[in-house]
Structures are given as C-alpha cells and as structure tokens.
Amino acid sequence: MKISIDESGSFAVPRNGSDGFCCVGGLVIADAEWENLDARFAQFKAVVAPDGAEIKGSRLSDAEMKHALALFNEADAKLFIGATAGVLFSDASLNVFKEQQAHYLGANLTDQHKPKVRQQMADLQQRMRAMAPQEFLQLYVLTRLIERILRVTPNHFGFFAPDELGAFHWTVDSKNEGRSALENCWTMMGGGLLQSAFLSEPSMWIPSIDTSAFDKAFLEEDQSWPDYIPPEKRSQRSGQIMNLGKILCESFSFADSRTDASLQLADIATNAFRRVVRGNLPREFIPFVSKMLIGFEGPTIELHSMHDDTVNYPKLAGDQEAILMALEAGSWRIGKKPWIEHYFRRQMKGKASR
Secondary structure (H helix, E strand, O other), X not given: OEEEEEEEOOOOOOOOOOOOOEEEEEEEEXXXXXXXXXXXXXXXXXXXXXXXXXXXXXXXXXXXXXHHHHHHXXXXXXXXXXXXXXXXXXXXXXXXXXXXHHHHHOOOOOOOOOHHHHHHXXXXXXXXXHOOHHHHHHHHHHHHHHHHHHHHHHHHHHHHOHHHHHOOEEEEEOOOOOOOHHHHHHHHHHHHHHHHHXXXXXXXOOOOOOOHHHHHHHEEEOOOOOOOOOHHHOOOEOOEEEOHHHHHHOOEEEEOOOOOHHHHHHHHHHHHHHHHHXXXXXXXXXXXXXXXXXXXXXXXXXXXXXXOOOOOOOOOOOOHHHHHHHHHHOOEEOOOHHHHHHHHHHHHHHHHOO
C-alpha cells in the first residue's frame, strides 16, 4: 500500500486571533489502485493547472474539490487524521509535555545498557528538548497518526486485499531543501517511539483476516527479548515480534510535493478535511470527506489536546465540534454492517470487470 502524509495549517500557537485548527493527514491507497488514480489525477491536473504548477488543496474551487474527492472515492482511498487547535494547547503546556516525552525516552535505560546506547539516547533527548514547540507538536501528532495507520490498515486490507499488507510505502512531505529538526528527530527516534507504543499496547486484529503477506514480510521469531523489558509488555503473537523498523524504513522517504503526485493528493485530501471543519467548504462536502475516514477501535478522528485546565476546558471555534461529530458519524467503522456491505459490493464489481 502507498501511504502519503501531509499537514494542513500551522502547528504554532496562533497570535492573531485565528482558531489555529491544524491537522496531519495520511492518505492510504492500495498499490493495485495507484496506477489508475495517478493517471486520472494527471488528467485532472492538466485541466486545473495546465502550466504544470503544483496542485494545492487550499486553492481548489468547490467544483474542483468535489471532482478530486470523486477520484479518491473511485480508488477507495482512505484518510487518517490527527488534528489539534490553538485553543487546545499553549507554549507552556507544549514545553511541559515535550520535557515529559524526552524524559520517557531514557526512562528504561539502566547500567546494563552499553555506554554508546546511553549516549545515543542522551543525544536524542537533547534533540527533542531543543525542538521548537510547533515542531515537537507536529512530531507527536505524526507519530500518533502513523501508529493508528499501522493498527487499522491490517484489519482493513487483511479482510479484502491481504496482498497489500506485504509492503508499506511511506512518503512524507518535506518542507525545505535542508533537513528540518522534525525530519531529523523522526528519522532518529520515530521507530523507537512507535515500538514503545506497540509494546505498551499490542494491536487488536480481527481473528478471521488474512495476514499471511504481512506475517511473511514483517514478523520475526522472538528469540532475544532483553531482560529489562517487562514480561507483560512483550509480544503476544506466538513467539513472534513485528519488525517496525522494517515496516517504517524499508520504503520511507521525505519528498518534495512540487514533484510528487501522491503528496499533492494527500494535500488535497487533508485540506478538504480542514476546510470542511473550518467552514470553508459547504456542509454538503461532509459525506464526501467522511467516506474516506476509517476506524476500528476508538475514534476515527484523533483530536489532540494538551490543555491542563480540566475545569475550564477550551472549546473549538464556531461549529467545529458539530462538524467533527458529523464527520465521525459518517466514517467507516471496520466490522460494522455498512463497511462490510460496501466492500462486498466492491468485490463483486471487481470480479465483474475482469
């Protein structure tokens, strides 16, 4: 499967009265669907931007956005969203949370670890503490987004397109020609952060799904669990562990959206979500965006808050909460009847076209 990740909005605390609503989106497209979608998108670009300019979701008209969303629906593309807003955090709360996360990175280190490992971890902690608050916030939302993609997609594709689980092709938008602190920190610590998350809470998979392609590509025999990892946090999958490093690094790149069609598509999908939430697209677009959202356990849309005032909990601007609830209500839920019926129809359509 092809997974392209882009963000919409600024992750800095707003200073100009803006609501500060921002998000990171992960657009997931089956490899079997990509060639046709890429060709259809090229035709779309030839009309919308005949001069060859980069397509930006924020600049599409309502009619153009509706056409693009129809392309996503035809390709059965799925959108994962991690969102937040300026009212849900402050520089102070971000810095406190950043310090906590930096501390947790080295919390399990003991004298049994080699000096080189302890030094590498100290360097990572220093890098995280040196990140600007908005870069750290984006890193955190990105990590949680990728974690959710890895928890949900096996249950989705394992039911209808199990061969897609044999390869994860990641492309993340790179914002400048040099490597940013976000890119450096993700490259160095992203796998470790996710490994910790999956050790703490192993994935829940539907028992009847076909994970043979995933197992062959990414499961390894569990032969050498370090003594310092508590038994209750060890893998429960029959003496095997998931090789997250291979899943993330075998095909993972930061790319330039000006030349990468998959990132332009991710930008359109993520901007469509944000524009709907902020009221910059008519409410009639809610069902079109909802069709792309998919979840299994927990919410489909993950809204992150780092506000420490539980008494005067902040509210999102305008009708944003109502729109988020409507998007959530219209999203696909794995295992629920509408999801099963939808994909039964798609399977029959695919067989009829062969």
